[in-house]
Structure formats: C-alpha cells, structure tokens
Amino acid sequence: xxxxxxxxxxxxxxxxxxxxxxxxxxxxxxxxxxxxxxxxxxxxxxxxxxxxxxxxxxxxxxxxxxxxxxxxxxxxxxxxxxxxxxxxxxxxxxxxxxxxxxxxxxxx
Numbered sequence: 001x002x003x004x005x006x007x008x009x010x011x012x013x014x015x016x017x018x019x020x021x022x023x024x025x026x027x028x029x030x031x032x033x034x035x036x037x038x039x040x041x042x043x044x045x046x047x048x049x050x051x052x053x054x055x056x057x058x059x060x061x062x063x064x065x066x067x068x069x070x071x072x073x074x075x076x077x078x079x080x081x082x083x084x085x086x087x088x089x090x091x092x093x094x095x096x097x098x099x100x101x102x103x104x105x106x107x108x
Contacts, residue, residue: 009061009083013090018046018054023063024091026077027084033067033076063087 012019021044026032034043040051055075058064062083067074077084088094 009058009063009086010090012057012061012063013087016054016057018044018050019058020091021046022051022054022058023077023087024093026064027088027091027093030077030084033074035072035074039075 013023014020022039025039025043032043036052036055037048039055040046040048044051055064055066059066059075062080063078065076065078067076077087
C-alpha cells in the first residue's frame, strides 16, 4: 500500500487547475519533458508565467522534477513510482496495465 498523498500536493491539485492540467498531461505522457514555455504553449495552452508558478508548486510537492541544462530548464514527472500512483488516483487516470494484470487463458 502506498503512503497517502502529502496534503500540499493534494491541495495543489485541487486548488490550482493548472497544476492538475500539467500533471494530467505528464501522467498520460510519462516520458515527456519540456521547458516552461513549451509546456505553456504545447501542453496546457496557458500563460508561461502562470505555468512557471504551477511548476514551482509541483516541484515543491515532489510531483515534478526540474532538469537544469546549459540551454535552460526542462520539467518532467517524478520518477518516484509511489508518487506517480498517487497522482494517477488524484487525477482519475487508471493505472497502466502491465504484466501480472488480468487473467491468462487457461491451458490444458
């Protein structure tokens, strides 16, 4: 069983629709990584300043990682599988089906 979602993360997702939109995109595209501008323009169609504020909130909550490069900062979903599972539940996205889920046909 995973730990409960930290109150600050739950609050960010509930109180800030932009945080929820960013997380929803990342949960559906787990390997995605982009700049604040790219996220604003391509992912959530919002103002870059508002997106940066949402990203800062999500970083503080442990849901998003910042990768600082010479050319700028890229943002991605946390690699922490427990947090990812909590985020999927919080935004209403079913877990990805992998091996061990479902039933295999009976063989004789």
